[in-house]
Each structure stands twice: as structure tokens, then as C-alpha cells.
Amino acid sequence: MKINWGTGVVLAFVGFIGFIMYFVINMSTNNKYDHDLVTEDYYKQELNLQDNINKEKNSKTLKQDIVYKKTDRGILLIFPENFDEKKITGKVFLYRPSNKQFDFETAISLSNHNLLIPETSLLGGRWNIIVDWNYNDTPYRFTKQIIY
Structure with a gap:
């Protein structure tokens, strides 16, 4: 043929x-x-962008900002030691870019200026940590991308 x-x-x-x-x-x-969207309510978050910028500016004026350490028990967030830990309030949001099902949020509950995020809550890979916190009615924001 x-x-x-x-x-x-x-x-x-x-x-x-x-x-x-x-x-x-x-x-x-x-x-x-x-692949998931970065966030479901991105328009709402866009409206809060200037507030987040102001919080980050407040954080840059601190003598000591939040420091994080990877330990065998998880991620340890160390808040400024010159602040009274009882007056620190806020929340910690951990965002997993590859899968939104692993995202979680926790309230700040300090022990000796430290907050431990246990390794049982974390999978290996990239995480975005966002800490929105207040001290004496002054808002602060700490953001970091880490590989755990």
C-alpha cells in the first residue's frame, strides 16, 4: 500500500x-x-500587604530579631530575650509550597523565650515560616524560608 x-x-x-x-x-x-494555589484568599492577603510591610519594618528596628535553629527535636524559634515573654502574643504559620495539606498554624506559647515546632509536624523539604507577633501593642513579623 x-x-x-x-x-x-x-x-x-x-x-x-x-x-x-x-x-x-x-x-x-x-x-x-x-499543584495548589499559593493561597486560597490571595486578594484578601494583598489588601494586608502594607500592614505586613510595616510589621517587617518594626522587626528590623529590634536589637535582636527572632532566630531559628534546626534541632533533632524540630525547629526552635528563639524570641528576643530583652522582651518579657508573657507579653508576647501571636501566631506561627508554617506553609508548605508543594502541598497545602501540610500547612498548619499554631499560637505562640513560649517557654524561656523559645518556641519548639516538633519534628513530628514537619516533613522533609521546603517550608515557609511566618511569625506574626505583638509585644506591647506593637506588631512584628518574621518570615523565613527553610529546608528541613
């Missing part, structure tokens, strides 16, 4: 469209390629 050039062009188009459709279906149904 002899194939003319018109049939060859049609077969090439059909093959190319089949090839593209395979990848579209594979990427949309395979959980390995599941």
Missing part, C-alpha cells in the same frame, strides 16, 4: 494531537503533578 503526501500530513497531525492529548490527560489526572 502506498501512502500519498496528504495521508502522511493527516497521520502526522493525528499523531501530534494524540501526543499532546496524552500529556494533557496525564498531567491533569496524575496526583504526582498536583
